[in-house]
Amino acid sequence: MNVVEVSKVLSNETRVNILKWLKAPEANFPPHQDIDHFDDGVCVGYIQDKTGLSQSTISTYLNSMQQAGLVIPTRHGKWTYYKRNEEVIEAYYTTLKEVL
Amino acid sequence: MNVVEVSKVLSNETRVNILKWLKAPEANFPPHQDIDHFDDGVCVGYIQDKTGLSQSTISTYLNSMQQAGLVIPTRHGKWTYYKRNEEVIEAYYTTLKEVL
DNA sequence: AAATCATATCTATATTTTTCGATATGTCGA
DNA sequence: TCGACATATCGAAAAATATAGATATGATTT
Numbered sequence: 001m002n003v004v005e006v007s008k009v010l011s012n013e014t015r016v017n018i019l020k021w022l023k024a025p026e027a028n029f030p031p032h033q034d035i036d037h038f039d040d041g042v043c044v045g046y047i048q049d050k051t052g053l054s055q056s057t058i059s060t061y062l063n064s065m066q067q068a069g070l071v072i073p074t075r076h077g078k079w080t081y082y083k084r085n086e087e088v089i090e091a092y093y094t095t096l097k098e099v100l
Numbered sequence: 101m102n103v104v105e106v107s108k109v110l111s112n113e114t115r116v117n118i119l120k121w122l123k124a125p126e127a128n129f130p131p132h133q134d135i136d137h138f139d140d141g142v143c144v145g146y147i148q149d150k151t152g153l154s155q156s157t158i159s160t161y162l163n164s165m166q167q168a169g170l171v172i173p174t175r176h177g178k179w180t181y182y183k184r185n186e187e188v189i190e191a192y193y194t195t196l197k198e199v200l
Numbered sequence: 201a202a203a204t205c206a207t208a209t210c211t212a213t214a215t216t217t218t219t220c221g222a223t224a225t226g227t228c229g230a
Numbered sequence: 231t232c233g234a235c236a237t238a239t240c241g242a243a244a245a246a247t248a249t250a251g252a253t254a255t256g257a258t259t260t
């Protein structure tokens with residue numbers, strides 16, 4: 001976990017919101033068509049709808065978040081689901097507390 | 101305390117280092133000429149020396165850190181001392197934990 | 201196999217951030 | 231009050247980020 005890299009992700013309102021929403025997918029997103037759970041997170045399209053930004057922008061965001069280790073992608077058919085990576089998020093807190 | 105604004109500050113290695121160093125000034129900086137304590141933090145010149153960056157860059161950094169509420173400046177004669185603002189740093193942790 | 205759908209990647213432009221040198225401001229000492 | 235010193239601010243160039251449309255890839259459906 002790289003503090004600077006994670007901080008870059010968090011220095012954008014939309015990306016912070018995505019992480020926030022993914023904390024409670026049932027409350028923030030409609031149910032998926034093919035699956036009846038959010039165990040692997042939420043598909044890109046739903047996240048895009050909620051932000052109002054373009055598909056490519058959201059895909060880029062999610063990619064940077066994945067690079068930083070904050071989210072984990074899982075492919076289900078034609079959809080990619082993204083969920084939070086709680087370990088890395090926790091590690092960010094911990095490292096900040098230690099280092100800062 | 102604004103999460104995005106603070107995150108922007110933390111998305112730079114040098115600025116993270118400055119906060120780190122200011123946690124233990126005695127260990128990281130030489131004693132000041134005019135004062136024999138670090139109660140108000142460390143003067144800009146010492147911080148600049150330690151980073152190797154230009155005077156104007158460090159002044160800009162410290163200004164952005166102050167805007168974000170992370171540090172508090174105090175003027176002593178011709179020197180400006182900067183110290184950490186523990187309350188805001190703590191608020192950042194707390195808010196992250198809640199929000200994220 | 202072709203059309204369709206979801207997502208990723210590429211390319212390009214606009215905006216923001218980084219960083220510096222030059223200059224301004226404020227303070228002290230001669 | 232004048233020069234020297236510490237810091238702040240200004241203006242500019244380079245680098246990074248944001249964002250979108252176009253296109254590519256991978257999977258499903260017909």
